[in-house]
Amino acid sequence: MALDRKVAYIDLTTGEIKTKPIPVKMRKLFIGSRGLDVYLLYNHLKPGVDPLGPDNVATISAGLLVGTLASATSRCHVAGKSPLTNFLGSCNMGGFFTPELRWAGFDHLVIKGKAEKPVYLWIHNGEIEIRDAKNVWGKTVPEAQQAIREELGDRDIKIMTIGPGGERLVRFANVMTGPKNAGGRTGMGAVLGSKNLKAVAARGTMDIKIAHPTEALEYNKRFITQITSAKVSQTQGRIGTPFIFGATNTQGLVRCQNFRLNQLENSDDVEAEALDEYSIGMAACFGCEVHCRSKYIIPEGPYAGVYDEGPEYTHQCAFSAEPGCRSALTILEATHLSNIYGIDCLESGSMIAWAMELYEEGILTDKDTDGLELRFGNNEAVTEMMHRIGRREGLGDILAEGPLRAAKKIGKGSEKYLVQVKGMSNLNSDERATPSLALNIATASRGSDHLRSRPAIDLYHLPEPVMRKIYSQPVPYDGPLTSDYRDYEGKAWQVFWHETTYMAVDCLGICKYHTTFLGATLPNFDEWSKLLYYNTGLEMSPLDIWTAAERASNMERLFNIREGLTREHDWLVDRYYDEPTKLGVPGVRGRTIDREKFRKMIDEFYGHHGWDENGVPTPETLKRLGINKEPSYVL
Amino acid sequence: MAKVLMIDYEKCTGCRLCEMVCSVKHEGVSNPARSRVKVVKWEWEGRYVPMSCQQCLSAPCQAVCPVKAISRDESLNRVGIDYDVCIGCRMCVAVCPFGAMGFDILARKVIKCDFCDGDPQCVRFCEPGAIQYVDAAEVSGVKQLAAAEKFTGILQKVAAAIAAV
Numbered sequence: 178m179a180l181d182r183k184v185a186y187i188d189l190t191t192g193e194i195k196t197k198p199i200p201v202k203m204r205k206l207f208i209g210s211r212g213l214d215v216y217l218l219y220n221h222l223k224p225g226v227d228p229l230g231p232d233n234v235a236t237i238s239a240g241l242l243v244g245t246l247a248s249a250t251s252r253c254h255v256a257g258k259s260p261l262t263n264f265l266g267s268c269n270m271g272g273f274f275t276p277e278l279r280w281a282g283f284d285h286l287v288i289k290g291k292a293e294k295p296v297y298l299w300i301h302n303g304e305i306e307i308r309d310a311k312n313v314w315g316k317t318v319p320e321a322q323q324a325i326r327e328e329l330g331d332r333d334i335k336i337m338t339i340g341p342g343g344e345r346l347v348r349f350a351n352v353m354t355g356p357k358n359a360g361g362r363t364g365m366g367a368v369l370g371s372k373n374l375k376a377v378a379a380r381g382t383m384d385i386k387i388a389h390p391t392e393a394l395e396y397n398k399r400f401i402t403q404i405t406s407a408k409v410s411q412t413q414g415r416i417g418t419p420f421i422f423g424a425t426n427t428q429g430l431v432r433c434q435n436f437r438l439n440q441l442e443n444s445d446d447v448e449a450e451a452l453d454e455y456s457i458g459m460a461a462c463f464g465c466e467v468h469c470r471s472k473y474i475i476p477e478g479p480y481a482g483v484y485d486e487g488p489e490y491t492h493q494c495a496f497s498a499e500p501g502c503r504s505a506l507t508i509l510e511a512t513h514l515s516n517i518y519g520i521d522c523l524e525s526g527s528m529i530a531w532a533m534e535l536y537e538e539g540i541l542t543d544k545d546t547d548g549l550e551l552r553f554g555n556n557e558a559v560t561e562m563m564h565r566i567g568r569r570e571g572l573g574d575i576l577a578e579g580p581l582r583a584a585k586k587i588g589k590g591s592e593k594y595l596v597q598v599k600g601m602s603n604l605n606s607d608e609r610a611t612p613s614l615a616l617n618i619a620t621a622s623r624g625s626d627h628l629r630s631r632p633a634i635d636l637y638h639l640p641e642p643v644m645r646k647i648y649s650q651p652v653p654y655d656g657p658l659t660s661d662y663r664d665y666e667g668k669a670w671q672v673f674w675h676e677t678t679y680m681a682v683d684c685l686g687i688c689k690y691h692t693t694f695l696g697a698t699l700p701n702f703d704e705w706s707k708l709l710y711y712n713t714g715l716e717m718s719p720l721d722i723w724t725a726a727e728r729a730s731n732m733e734r735l736f737n738i739r740e741g742l743t744r745e746h747d748w749l750v751d752r753y754y755d756e757p758t759k760l761g762v763p764g765v766r767g768r769t770i771d772r773e774k775f776r777k778m779i780d781e782f783y784g785h786h787g788w789d790e791n792g793v794p795t796p797e798t799l800k801r802l803g804i805n806k807e808p809s810y811v812l
Numbered sequence: 813m814a815k816v817l818m819i820d821y822e823k824c825t826g827c828r829l830c831e832m833v834c835s836v837k838h839e840g841v842s843n844p845a846r847s848r849v850k851v852v853k854w855e856w857e858g859r860y861v862p863m864s865c866q867q868c869l870s871a872p873c874q875a876v877c878p879v880k881a882i883s884r885d886e887s888l889n890r891v892g893i894d895y896d897v898c899i900g901c902r903m904c905v906a907v908c909p910f911g912a913m914g915f916d917i918l919a920r921k922v923i924k925c926d927f928c929d930g931d932p933q934c935v936r937f938c939e940p941g942a943i944q945y946v947d948a949a950e951v952s953g954v955k956q957l958a959a960a961e962k963f964t965g966i967l968q969k970v971a972a973a974i975a976a977v
Contacts, residue, residue, distance in 0.1 A: 246836050248829065273828075280843060319856055355855055382845035384918065390840040394833060394933065405939060460858055461827035466939040468825035472858035484856055 190290030240686010268360030281381030340519020388714030429761010494605030495526020518567030527602030814889030
């Protein structure tokens with residue numbers, strides 16, 4: 178059964194490994210993956226530990242529907258205390274690693290302690306072995322995976338690994354699988370690096386029994402059709418996420434030159450169509466019909482002829498609009514560098530753009546950059562800084578510390594140029610004209626992040642009845658809703674609704690591109706309830722799934738509060754309130770976020786959660802969700 | 813007209829949904845080790861090739877079977893296994909030139925594609941159309957068209973290059 182996968186506790190200091198089954202009761206409470214991960218962390222991680230010390234705990238997990246007949250359920254979640262934010266660390270990726278982990282018998286790995294020397298885990302049909310990584314340590318992301326396959330003599334082994342960035346404790350290092358699937362936020366790669374854990378290799382041939390196979394087959398066919406009939410999925414399958422760039426940049430919703438501008442003008446050379454020239458076809462994650470990963474070969478330069486995958490919308494902006502560059506080749510090269518070093522493209526691009534603004538302002542000089550002309554628009558500077566961050570050389574060593582620590586080291590007022598929340602850089606979108614998107618990044622549970630609660634469909638100007646239909650299920654809502662993305666009214670509910678939705682899919686292991694994140698007609702709680710029943714036999718109504726997701730979100734809030742989070746942390750940098758946007762369509766020009774309205778929005782957002790004015794879950798809320806006695810140490 | 817699986821690996825996105833639906837259809841479980849189709853991959857080249865039984869007209873598996881458990885089913889143009897006769901010697905696995913005769917280590921039996929009795933699930937679920945179920949005679953027609961397009965495309969490019977000079 179899909180419910181019989183276990184949790185393994187692995188102590189790298191002592192070498193002790195224990196396994197436990199996951200009771201159905203816990204499935205109903207937290208479903209799996211991100212939900213159970215935060216439960217495990219709340220139970221096993223002591224508050225206040227050094228994120229890069231042996232006392233940090235890392236969890237690696239697969240969503241509950243991974244490896245069943247539910248399409249596009251490939252997601253892997255890695256969590257712990259973040260070395261970037263000192264709050265919850267949490268990242269999520271697709272690829273082929275987690276189905277293999279489940280066929281090998283496990284859903285959750287809880288990694289404790291620190292190995293004496295570099296090791297990797299080999300997980301095979303219910304067995305876990307800690308192996309010497311001397312032949313793998315120091316290798317890039319692709320090299321490491323190939324080396325492990327060779328060492329274990331099986332080309333079908335799937336591997337999650339860190340790159341040189343994680344080994345060197347870059348505070349925004351990725352965990353990665355395959356050529357480009359990256360768990361790229363909050364620096365979980367550095368956490369694994371600090372534990373001397375280079376990789377986890379998995380291979381399994383254990384059945385995942387499908388509860389109702391005939392129904393699961395038929396329902397999955399309908400589920401797939403629902404997804405592929407959406408225009409947004411078709412576009413994505415054709416050119417990948419870069420399609421978002423044109424739509425948002427044209428309006429003036431893209432961060433450019435760090436935060437000076439909100440649009441990259443004359444952007445033809447870096448639009449999706451320009452990048453598509455280099456694409457040799459599309460690739461898919463496990464069981465996915467959308468196939469949104471572009472395959473490309475770098476046409477010229479030092480990496481001429483090298484194969485890689487991406488670039489995504491995030492790479493595209495991080496290596497063009499943010500540093501003010503207009504070179505497709507630079508995007509391709511920098512994407513490749515983020516993939517081989519295993520460092521977050523988003524954080525890297527933001528740090529480089531910030532350093533460029535400091536250089537333009539005279540805060541950083543040629544002496545700091547070792548002669549590198551770190552000006553906006555300098556393509557070579559982008560790739561050179563990617564190398565320096567990945568190797569922790571010169572200024573790269575400082576930037577590798579992430580926004581707040583780097584600003585502290587550089588000083589000279591550099592912190593006021595940062596574009597971050599809770600010590601994590603903001604996505605390359607500009608939210609000054611979109612209060613709902615601004616509320617999302619201000620309140621996300623893993624630092625500034627768009628994938629936790631962004632109501633991206635707010636940009637579509639959906640008719641109010643359509644919004645009403647989406648946002649009134651599976652819990653009723655009769656408050657205000659408006660189609661104008663510049664409004665403040667009702668947006669707090671949308672952010673809360675999306676937050677709960679994304680938590681649900683992160684627990685189930687479904688990719689967010691198959692949810693209302695991108696398209697109003699894409700699957701939702703009703704569909705997930707059926708998928709869950711046909712595949713696993715678990716009976717959970719749409720409302721049950723919603724409540725489980727809400728429960729897990731509250732656990733994340735409790736975790737963050739235990740680590741010192743206060744209302745002040747749910748706040749944007751001053752630039753959002755003080756510097757009006759300069760470019761874009763008329764409705765977007767001259768916009769800032771209004772402090773007072775934004776405060777009120779946050780109050781409403783807390784209210785929807787059942788949190789008090791300080792953002793702390795009330796005793797009634799915790800009791801309603803049945804988590805008033807945590808930690809309960811069931812797992 | 814007898815139908816066959818036509819595989820166009822250039823369309824394959826490597827998602828492996830075919831492996832899943834195959835094992836669920838036949839065994840009620842998700843387990844690629846028990847699938848009749850397998851996507852062979854070179855991840856760092858972006859090359860993915862679905863491999864399945866070719867239902868050979870002169871099938872080595874049929875020829876080598878010492879107990880004549882393997883026979884041709886002309887109604888579906890397929891090569892089938894009679895499990896009541898099969899002794900599990902795996903000679904068929906050894907001789908198949910495509911590696912398409914598998915051995916299911918859990919059920920302890922040889923396994924191969926049976927076209928799902930005329931409604932192959934791998935085809936049904938392959939969105940990019942990398943695996944199609946078509947009349948045998950159609951395959952060469954499709955290939956001819958693709959080759960002709962490629963050929964004339966090259967000629968047109970050459971002509972354009974000459975014209976440009």
